[in-house]
Amino acid sequence: SPTLVWIRRDLRLSDHAALTAAVQRGGPVIPVFLRDDLVDGLGAAPKWRLGLGLECFADALADKGSRLILRSGDARDVIPALAKEVGAGAVYWQRAYDPDSVERDTDVKAALTDAAVEAKSYVGHLMFEPWTVETGQGTFYKVYTPFWKSVRDRSVDAPLAAPSSLPATDTWPESEALEDWALGAAMDRGADVVRPFVQLGEQAAQSRLGAFMASKVADYVRTRDLPGIDGTSNLSENLALGEISPAQCWHAGQRAMQDGKAGAETFLKELVWREFAYHLMWHTPRILTDNWREEWQAFPWNEDERCAEVKAWKQGRTGIRFVDAAMREMYVTGRMHNRGRMIVASYLTKHLMCHWKIGLKWFEDCLIDWDPASNAMGWQWSAGSGPDATPYFRVFNPVTQLDKFDKDRGYVSRWLAEDYSAPHDDALSYYAAIPRSWSMSPDDAYPEPIVAPDVGRKRALSAYENRDF
Numbered sequence: 001s002p003t004l005v006w007i008r009r010d011l012r013l014s015d016h017a018a019l020t021a022a023v024q025r026g027g028p029v030i031p032v033f034l035r036d037d038l039v040d041g042l043g044a045a046p047k048w049r050l051g052l053g054l055e056c057f058a059d060a061l062a063d064k065g066s067r068l069i070l071r072s073g074d075a076r077d078v079i080p081a082l083a084k085e086v087g088a089g090a091v092y093w094q095r096a097y098d099p100d101s102v103e104r105d106t107d108v109k110a111a112l113t114d115a116a117v118e119a120k121s122y123v124g125h126l127m128f129e130p131w132t133v134e135t136g137q138g139t140f141y142k143v144y145t146p147f148w149k150s151v152r153d154r155s156v157d158a159p160l161a162a163p164s165s166l167p168a169t170d171t172w173p174e175s176e177a178l179e180d181w182a183l184g185a186a187m188d189r190g191a192d193v194v195r196p197f198v199q200l201g202e203q204a205a206q207s208r209l210g211a212f213m214a215s216k217v218a219d220y221v222r223t224r225d226l227p228g229i230d231g232t233s234n235l236s237e238n239l240a241l242g243e244i245s246p247a248q249c250w251h252a253g254q255r256a257m258q259d260g261k262a263g264a265e266t267f268l269k270e271l272v273w274r275e276f277a278y279h280l281m282w283h284t285p286r287i288l289t290d291n292w293r294e295e296w297q298a299f300p301w302n303e304d305e306r307c308a309e310v311k312a313w314k315q316g317r318t319g320i321r322f323v324d325a326a327m328r329e330m331y332v333t334g335r336m337h338n339r340g341r342m343i344v345a346s347y348l349t350k351h352l353m354c355h356w357k358i359g360l361k362w363f364e365d366c367l368i369d370w371d372p373a374s375n376a377m378g379w380q381w382s383a384g385s386g387p388d389a390t391p392y393f394r395v396f397n398p399v400t401q402l403d404k405f406d407k408d409r410g411y412v413s414r415w416l417a418e419d420y421s422a423p424h425d426d427a428l429s430y431y432a433a434i435p436r437s438w439s440m441s442p443d444d445a446y447p448e449p450i451v452a453p454d455v456g457r458k459r460a461l462s463a464y465e466n467r468d469f
C-alpha cells in the first residue's frame with residue numbers, strides 16, 4: 001500500500017528520515033503538503049518564502065519522478081481522509097515542537113491509529129529533542145551554557161543520503177495549485193525587492209554550507225559580530241524551512257573542527273542556541289506569548305503599537321543609525337544581522353520601553369528566516385524577561401556599538417541613503433520597497449533621534465528601579 005509523507009518544515013530530500021522510511025517500507029510514496037490554519041496565520045515574509053520553498057521542493061520531487069500533492073484544511077480531517085482516498089497503509093512525518101503543531105499532530109496520530117493506518121513521526125528539525133536533554137535534577141535547562149555542555153559530546157546520527165528514486169503511484173490523487181494559494185499575497189515587495197537576496201532550496205543551502213566551511217568559518221569568531229561583513233553562514237533561512245537539516249550543518253562543523261578550523265566550534269555553539277530555543281519553547285510554551293519571567297507582567301511596557309515611536313522604529317527612522325540601518329536591512333532582504341537584531345530589540349524594549357511582543361510581531365511579519373522559537377527567545381533575551389537573558393539594566397548603547405562593530409561604517413553606509421551623496425544601491429532599494437504612505441525619500445535629511453540614547457537609557461533604568469518586583 002502507498003505511504004503518505006506529510007511534508008512540513010522539511011523541504012529537502014536528503015537527511016529526511018520520514019521520506020527514507022517511506023521508501024524503505026516499499027510501495028508508492030505520496031508526499032503531501034497541507035495548507036492549514038498555521039500556514040494561513042504566518043506573517044507576510046515567511047509565508048511568501050514558504051511559497052517559494054514549496055515550488056522549488058515540488059520541482060525536486062518531480063526530478064525524482066514524484067509529485068507534491070497540495071491540500072488545504074484541518075489536518076485532523078484532511079490527512080486521514082487522504083490516507084483513505086489513496087488506500088495508504090502508513091503516514092510518516094517529521095516532528096514539530098511548537099504547541100499548536102504538537103496538539104494537531106497528536107490528534108492526527110490518534111485519528112490515523114483509530115483508522116488502522118500506521119502513523120509514525122521522526123526526528124529531523126532538531127538534533128537534541130527537548131525531552132532528551134535534562135539536568136542532573138531531572139529538570140529542563142534554563143541556562144544555555146550547561147545545555148551546551150550536556151549536548152556537545154553527544155553523537156548525532158550521520159545524515160541520510162537522498163533516496164535514489166521515489167516510487168510513484170499509478171494514479172496520483174488530485175492536488176490544489178500552489179498559485180491559487182497566493183502565499184505571497186501580503187508581500188508586495190517580495191518578487192521585486194527581496195527575491196534577489198533569497199537562496200532557495202536544498203542545493204543552494206548545501207552550497208551555502210560548503211562555502212561557509214571553505215572560506216568563512218576560519219575567521220567566524222571575529223567576523224560573525226561585524227554586520228558590515230558577510231561573515232556568517234546565512235543558513236537560518238534554509239534551516240527555518242528545513243531545506244537543510246541541523247544534523248547536516250553539525251557534521252560539517254565537526255569535520256571543520258577536526259581540520260583545525262578556528263571558528264568551527266563557535267558555529268556548533270550557534271546551532272545549539274537554536275536547539276536551546278526549541279528546548280525552552282517545548283518546556284515553557286508561554287515563551288511565545290508572555291513574559292517568561294512572570295514578574296515582568298508588572299513592568300510598565302508601552303503596548304501601544306500605533307504610537308509614534310513604534311512607527312519610527314518599524315520605518316527605520318529613529319535617528320539612531322545602527323537601529324535604522326538594521327530595520328531597513330530587514331525590510332529589503334528579509335533578514336537582519338544578529339548584531340542588528342540585538343541592537344534594535346534593545347532599543348525598542350529599553351530606550352523606547354515598548355513591549356517586546358510588538359517587536360516579535362514585526363519580525364514575524366518581515367523575516368524570511370522567521371523561526372518561532374529563536375524569535376521568541378531572541379526577543380525575551382533582549383528585553384530581559386526571558387531565561388538566561390541579558391539583564392534589563394544592561395542597556396546597549398547603539399552609538400558606541402556602532403563604533404565597536406561598524407568602525408568603518410560599511411554597514412550603515414549600505415543601508416542609509418540620507419548621509420551619502422552617492423548612496424549604495426541597497427540603501428536606495430529601501431525606498432522602492434516601502435509603502436508610499438511612509439513618505440520617505442533619500443533626499444530627506446537624516447532624522448534627529450526620537451529618543452536620545454542617554455535620555456532613553458535613564459528613563460528605562462528608572463522604570464526598572466521603580467518596578468514593584
Ligand code: FAD
Nearest residue numbers: 232233234235236270271274338341370371374375378379
Ligand atoms: P550563523 O551565525 O551562521 O549561525 C548558524 C545558525 O545557528 C543559524 O542559522 C541559526 O540557526 C543558529 N543561530 C545562530 N545564532 C542564534 C541565536 N542567537 N538564536 C538561535 N539560533 C541561532 N534566528 C532565526 O533563525 N529566526 C528568527 O526568527 C530569529 N529571530 C531573532 C530575534 C532576535 C531579537 C534576536 C536577537 C535573534 C534572533 N534570531 C533568529 C537568531 C539569530 O539572529 C539568527 O539565527 C542569525 O542571525 C542567523 O544568521 P546566520 O544563519 O548567518 O547565523
